[in-house]
Amino acid sequence: MRKLMLALLTGAYLCLALIVSLFLWRMGATPAVGVSAFIGMLGLCFAFHGLLAQTFLGAALRLDVDTVREAHAILLDQVEKVDGRVTDLMEVVAADAQRRTEALSTEVSHLEDLVHKMNDRLERQLSQMSHPGAAPRGPLTDRAPQGDRLLRMVQEALADNRVDLYLQPIVSLPQRRVVYYESFSRLRDESGRVLMPAEYLSVAEPEGLMSNIDNLLLFRCVQIVRRLAKQDRKVGIFCNISLASLGDEAFFPQFLEFMQENKDLAGAVIFELGQDAFERRGPVEARHMARLASLGFSFSLDKVVDLDVDFQDLARADVRYLKVAAQMMMNELEEQDGKLVIASLPDLNAADFASLTRRYGIEVIVEKVEAEKQVAEILDLDIAYGQGNLFGEPRAIRDAILAEAEPPSDFMRGGARRRAAGW
Known part of the structure; x- marks a missing residue:
């Protein structure tokens, strides 16, 4: 131009x-x-x-x-504004870091208090065992030497903090997306051999050691949940709690205080106890469960042996999950007059069982799933959650992983399947 x-x-x-x-x-x-x-x-x-x-x-x-x-x-002008925003952001980050540091210090202080109190308790028990003039203590007097050795192994494992946390995924069906984990505690002896619950429960419960185990397990579950939350992983953890812990008047106030300080995790920590323990609970245990429920925490029942339960009673106790073993669920299915029903509830179609529990705010989780055939039958029953070695076997959360806040990354990997004994 x-x-x-x-x-x-x-x-x-x-x-x-x-x-x-x-x-x-x-x-x-x-x-x-x-x-x-x-x-x-x-x-x-x-x-x-x-x-x-x-x-x-x-x-x-x-x-x-x-x-x-x-x-x-x-x-x-924009540079000045950006500089001001960066300054504000740095102040926010510094304040958040200070807050997290204070929270972590509080958690560590709680853990130290728990460990000190547990050590004092164990030392008193050991001194009573070794004192020549000690009065007979019922179960301990009649215990065989092998039981005494096992008890000492359990006490030493607790005193030396040789308590490992294992997590097993709970997945949604049919997506198989991890939505929860169940936590298990495993003790190790001096040689590093893992003690399964079937071994140590027989001596830990009579000696009142389950409160100590539950305390350590709970604290580590809270740590894991907080670290998963930092990574924006919205998953919950089922944490086993014994009937002895719920009925321990000396243990529970401290336990409740700790949960009060962590009540923001109410939707992410679910307390689990067996069906038999739930039915045997007394007024003290029921009151303590209600105290936890008032903070927003819910409960789960496992080791279910009878599906003919009072769902209204479960709902009143804030039980929100019912765990049924896959093999038991399959054994309960039977055909009557051309329709599939549950043997314990013959008037109810099997496909309506999950809908019935949902009316009371209870979700069914089929656990110990080992085969794809079981998954197909579970889906036919409209059950939304599954757990078992098929979806991921329990994995130990080592101290290094816990310290680095790294969630387990290989839960869903294939490999050699092994059966893990549950609570």
């Missing part, structure tokens, strides 16, 4: 110079004067053109400079 404009202006300048020279020639000037006039007029036009071009160019440059200055001022 600029070249076309220059060509047109040049043509106009030539025409103007030619007109002037022809005018002088018509007025009687000699050809030399006409040519001189033509050249002079042409030079004058180009000089005038150059002057105008320089004027317009200077104006454009001044406009560009003003634009750059305005942009620079805007940029400086």
Whole structure:
């Protein structure tokens, strides 16, 4: 466009110079004067053109400079605003870090108190065992030497904090997405051998050691839940609690105080106890369960042996989950008059069992799932959750992993299946 404009202006300048020279020639000037006039007029036009071009160019440059200055001022203003926001963000981050540090210090202080109290209790028990004039203590007097050795192993494991946390995933069906974990405690002896609950429960419960085990397990569950929450992983953890812990008047107030301080985790920590323990609970245990429920915590029943339960009673006790072993559920299914029913509830279609429990706010979880065939039958019953080695076997959460806040990453990996004894 600029070249076309220059060509047109040049043509106009030539025409103007030619007109002037022809005018002088018509007025009687000699050809030399006409040519001189033509050249002079042409030079004058180009000089005038150059002057105008320089004027317009200077104006454009001044406009560009003003634009750059305005942009620079805007940029400086934005930089100042960003600097202010960064300063505010740094203050928020520093305050949040301080808050997290204080919270962590509080948790560590709680753990230290628990460990100290547990050690004092264990030392008193050990001194009573070793004192030659100690009075007989019932179960301990009649215990075989092997039981005494096992008791000492359990006490030493607790005193040395050789209590491991195992987690097993609970998945939604049919998506098989991890929505919960169940926690298990495992003790280790001095050689590192893992003591299963079937081994140590027989000596831990009579000696009142289950409160100590439940305390450590609960604290570690809270740590895991908080670390998962930091990674925006909205999952819950089922934490086993014994009937002895619920009925321990010395243990429970401290337990309740700890849960009061962590009641923001009410939706993520579910306390689990067996069906038999739930049915054997007395007024003290029921009152303590109600105290936990008042903080927003719920309960789960496992080791279910009878599906003909009082669902209203479960709902009143804030039981929100019912765990049924896969094999038991399969054994309960039977055909009557051409329809599939549950043997314990013959008047109810098997496919309506999960709907019945949901009316009372209770979800059924089929546990100990080992085969795909079982999954197909579970889905036919409209059950929403499954647990078992098929979906992921229990994995130990080591101290290093716990300290680094790393959630278990290989729960759902395949591999050699092994059966893990549950609570």
